Amino acid sequence: MQEGKILAASCDGAYVIRMVGDIRLTLCTTIDEYFQQMFDDPAFASVWVDLCDAEGIDSTTLGLLAKLALTVKQKFGFEPAIYSSDPGINRLLKSMGFQRLFKLHEEICTNPEQISDIPIVEGSEQAVKQKVIEAHQVLMDISDENRARFKDLMAVLERG
Numbered sequence: 001m002q003e004g005k006i007l008a009a010s011c012d013g014a015y016v017i018r019m020v021g022d023i024r025l026t027l028c029t030t031i032d033e034y035f036q037q038m039f040d041d042p043a044f045a046s047v048w049v050d051l052c053d054a055e056g057i058d059s060t061t062l063g064l065l066a067k068l069a070l071t072v073k074q075k076f077g078f079e080p081a082i083y084s085s086d087p088g089i090n091r092l093l094k095s096m097g098f099q100r101l102f103k104l105h106e107e108i109c110t111n112p113e114q115i116s117d118i119p120i121v122e123g124s125e126q127a128v129k130q131k132v133i134e135a136h137q138v139l140m141d142i143s144d145e146n147r148a149r150f151k152d153l154m155a156v157l158e159r160g
Contacts, residue, residue, distance in 0.1 A: 002055060006030055013043035018050040025060040028131040029123030035068050039075065047072060048081040051089055052108050059150065062096055063135025066142060069101035079103050097142040133157050 002021035009016045015038050038044060049065060051057070065082070072080050081103040084090050090106050098104060123131065136154055140147040 013045035022056040051084040
């Protein structure tokens with residue numbers, strides 16, 4: 001699998017976030033910080049997530065995406081979109097209840113012209129652990145199935 005990276009583009013408050021390769025918790029600080037910068041943009045008007053080049057997405061990343069959708073809905077009053085053409089990733093998104101949070105598009109999206117890598121933000125071990133816990137708590141709040149799925153992991157994380 002290709003190492004994960006996050007690319008982004010924006011124009012007049014419209015944001016596109018592309019996740020490429022294997023997206024893991026090592027990118028959680030980068031993802032979370034970018035989302036915060038995006039929300040702080042006074043021109044923020046829309047966001048969609050492109051997973052068409054993602055090969056894998058871990059549960060921490062899924063939790064951060066869920067947090068993105070919940071924040072957008074709460075602060076801005078709309079559901080963001082996710083584009084994914086991979087049947088396995090589409091099944092994963094649906095199994096996590098993402099159809100309740102996002103407009104899911106099982107197709108390839110168009111390519112923004114001015115997309116570039118988001119600079120990697122390193123997080124301390126404690127900061128990463130907190131983001132992992134927060135991301136999984138968001139996933140658990142989506143459905144009873146997710147609560148059962150991540151209950152044991154959360155117990156270990158909160159103990160350690």
